[in-house]
Amino acid sequence: MSKRKLGLPPLDWLRVFEAAGRLGGFSAAAREFGLTQAAVSQRIGNLEAWLGRSLFIREARGVSLTVEGESYLPLVQDSLRALERNTENLFGKSPTELRVAGLNSHLGALVVSRLAAFHAAHPKLRLVIDSLDRWSGFDEEKTWLQLRFGSGAWPARAARLVATEVLTPMAAPGLSWGAPLIELRGPRPGWSDWSAETGETMTGGGWLSVDSMEHALEAARLGMGVVLGSVPLARELLQTGALRRLDLPDMITSEGYWLTWPEDRPISSKQRHLVEAFYQTISIRGKE
Known part of the structure; x- marks a missing residue:
């Protein structure tokens, strides 16, 4: 040519x-x-x-x-x-809607409880919450702003840490160490990992095994045993006294809850300011 x-x-x-x-x-x-x-x-x-x-x-x-x-x-x-x-x-006009997706239990504990404060600061903005029933690939979800659990390292995704995952023994008032242990299956460390890291001796098994932190915390709230509970997800239960932390060591993990979006998505300055304001509202880093 x-x-x-x-x-x-x-x-x-x-x-x-x-x-x-x-x-x-x-x-x-x-x-x-x-x-x-x-x-x-x-x-x-x-x-x-x-x-x-x-x-x-x-x-x-x-x-x-x-x-x-x-x-x-x-x-x-x-x-x-x-x-x-x-x-x-x-x-461009200021955004009129902010949409965020995540697992139902994560949204309930980390997002929904803080929406009133965010709405007070942005009264003209419509908030849309998309609940996911299971872990899925980012490409499977149409909502570009998502709350995710993990290490924060996802290909082609920007991520801001909302809360570090901290696990600690918790129980309803009246229960103490020695009560049945609630087993949680899934990606988080379990009782044996906690025992190996802290040097504490477990008190034996339990009769209940669940596959979600949400169910594990609810079982503990109902007095069914001691849970190795997520401090960020149990924050309100701990604040209201429905659960209490036992006098035992915490286990700080390498994972956490992240607000994430595609790196290659063109985000205007107005959208960036809105996402930053939303992040500051839901972030509990340094607020414990």
Whole structure:
């Protein structure tokens, strides 16, 4: 291809090129924009003629980026994101809705109880809570802002720590160490891990095994035994006296509860300020 004097190519061509490069084909880009594959191919051909370089290798089984295409794609993506973000910053309206997803028990303990305070500071904002019944992949959920439990290291996700997971023996008033131990199955450390780390001797097994912290805390509240309970999730139960911490060592884990969102999502300054305000409302770091 002959090289011509360069300027800024039409935005439409760049957007189609970005989609084809990101999605790996002209057909996928055509579906995203509601165009025909021929229309996508024409726009990319026009862009290649403008640049004087081939951006895609066309083969019978599909297309793939050339070396020049692979180098150009991230530059185009960064520029389109910056343009979208800055346009939103200058001309966009303030967000009218904030939507957050998470496991039902996590939302109940860490989010819902603090929504009144957040609403008082943002009275015109509509809050939408999406409860998840199970752990799922980020791509399975449409809600981009999510509350998650884990290490905080998720590919292509930004994350802010809401609360470190601290486990400690808890029981209803009137129960003490020596009562049956409630077993919790799942990703958190259990009684044997707590015993190995603290050097404390367990008092024997129990008759109840559950698979969620929510059920374990409720069983303990009802006097069914001692639970190795999550301090962040049991915060209100402890404050009201429904549960009490026994005089035994805590176990601070390497995991916690995180507010997370896609790193590549263009977030305007208004959205960033809103997410930061929401984070400051639900975060309990340093507030214990």
